[in-house]
Amino acid sequence: MDNILVTGGAGFIGSHTVVELLNAGYGVVVIDNLVNSSMESLERVKKITGKSVKFYQADLLNMEALQNIFEEENISSVIHFAGLKAVGESCKIPLAYFNNNITGTINLLMAMEKYNVKSLVFSSSATVYGKPESVPISEDFPLSVSNPYGRTKLIIEDMLRDIYKADTSWNIALLRYFNPIGAHESGEIGENPNGIPNNLLPYVSKVAIGELEAVNVFGNDYDTPDGTGVRDYIHVVDLAEGHIKALEKLTSNPGLVTYNLGTGTGYSVLEIIHNFEKACGKKIPYKITERRPGDIDMCYANPEKAKKELGWEAKRDIDKMCEDAWRWQSKYPKGF
Ligand code: NAD
Ligand code: WQD
Numbered sequence: 001m002d003n004i005l006v007t008g009g010a011g012f013i014g015s016h017t018v019v020e021l022l023n024a025g026y027g028v029v030v031i032d033n034l035v036n037s038s039m040e041s042l043e044r045v046k047k048i049t050g051k052s053v054k055f056y057q058a059d060l061l062n063m064e065a066l067q068n069i070f071e072e073e074n075i076s077s078v079i080h081f082a083g084l085k086a087v088g089e090s091c092k093i094p095l096a097y098f099n100n101n102i103t104g105t106i107n108l109l110m111a112m113e114k115y116n117v118k119s120l121v122f123s124s125s126a127t128v129y130g131k132p133e134s135v136p137i138s139e140d141f142p143l144s145v146s147n148p149y150g151r152t153k154l155i156i157e158d159m160l161r162d163i164y165k166a167d168t169s170w171n172i173a174l175l176r177y178f179n180p181i182g183a184h185e186s187g188e189i190g191e192n193p194n195g196i197p198n199n200l201l202p203y204v205s206k207v208a209i210g211e212l213e214a215v216n217v218f219g220n221d222y223d224t225p226d227g228t229g230v231r232d233y234i235h236v237v238d239l240a241e242g243h244i245k246a247l248e249k250l251t252s253n254p255g256l257v258t259y260n261l262g263t264g265t266g267y268s269v270l271e272i273i274h275n276f277e278k279a280c281g282k283k284i285p286y287k288i289t290e291r292r293p294g295d296i297d298m299c300y301a302n303p304e305k306a307k308k309e310l311g312w313e314a315k316r317d318i319d320k321m322c323e324d325a326w327r328w329q330s331k332y333p334k335g336f
Helices: 012-023 040-049 063-072 087-092 094-114 148-166 200-208 236-250 269-280 304-310 318-331
Strands: 003-007 027-032 054-057 075-080 119-125 171-177 179-181 215-218 233-235 256-261 286-289
Touching (some): 003 012, 012 027, 012 040, 012 236, 027 063, 075 094, 087 094, 087 148, 094 148, 119 148, 119 236, 148 171, 179 200, 179 236, 200 269, 200 318, 215 269, 233 318, 236 256, 236 304
Parallel strands (some): 003 075, 075 119, 119 171, 215 286
16 A cells, blocks of 8 residues: 655644544554654554554654665655744754754655655745735745744745756645644644643643643734734644645646645634633633734735635634644643
């Protein structure tokens, strides 16, 4: 059987995508060095689906380990999630981010080329739009970045565009995610950040469970309806389903294609807090603090292209996102 190689498959979005791949009947091989995840997530994937994956605990920086996978497994396509993703950390240790994300991707691409596997789905990010001039954001908006993490995404996108230009036998889907949240509805897998979360939803969730005292709302003087930042939150299972659609698309030889994966609707920080309160049945204390450097006021997708060309759209609303995140948090308060 042909297998899909999933890099970073033990992580948050990766594990949810592996569930959808297995449910759709694909064979799955995962490579992950577990730097930001645990093997337990793949055990839970087995619990959910009744199916297992072939797992390699290895680093993308290890070329030999990578080649061994292509040698051993019959890989037809790659979904590439593996990378470091904390914006703040990337400003402190940019070189580690460049090495891990960019060199890791170059190794992967070299192995793919060597073994003639030229079908790739890449995890890009809405961060490549920088500070957009207007919302909603379409795929043809100008690209720019303001931090080393974002730069790794833009550089990898640029590399892939160059590679495709030079060799049009590649099929590549660049998927630009907006703000993935939520968890599998079984409550068995979900986001499991190390230490104090950087992102809003896991922070709110940890306040709800009593691990953190209050949410710091980073500024209420933005140019938005209630003054707090507006984002396009998308359920991680909708996102995972988008990957299956992208993979199917690649079989029709589309060349290099780029899609926003978002809902098209923006919610403010305060709206998120209130929705989460509804989901968990508790009051969530918060305080307004300074703006976080680098944050923008509004960011949400025009998701029409993915709808038209992939037949994909997000189906799960903000209530479902908060309910599922809470189910995971309350079922496993300490994570994996
Ligand atoms: P995650 O940290 O949960 O998953 C990434 C996985 O990659 C982890 O399991 C980690 O152990 C693994 N990994 C990292 N470096 C590796 C390496 N060198 N070799 C092997 N494995 C390695 O993050 P996630 O939220 O699931 O994100 C997945 C991808 O989506 C990332 O590329 C991220 O940049 C991108 N993305 C995430 C978001 C988000 O908000 N979560 C938004 C846009 C894009
Ligand atoms: C959301 C909103 C904050 C935390 C980041 C990356 C982006 C992408 C997704 C990977 C903003 C506010 C947050 C808190 C707050 N990742 N906030 N208090 O910044 O939109 O996007 O994750 O590609 O590249 O930049 O997400 O969840 O950090 O913030 O008030 O404790 O919540 O100001 O308005 P962001 P976020």
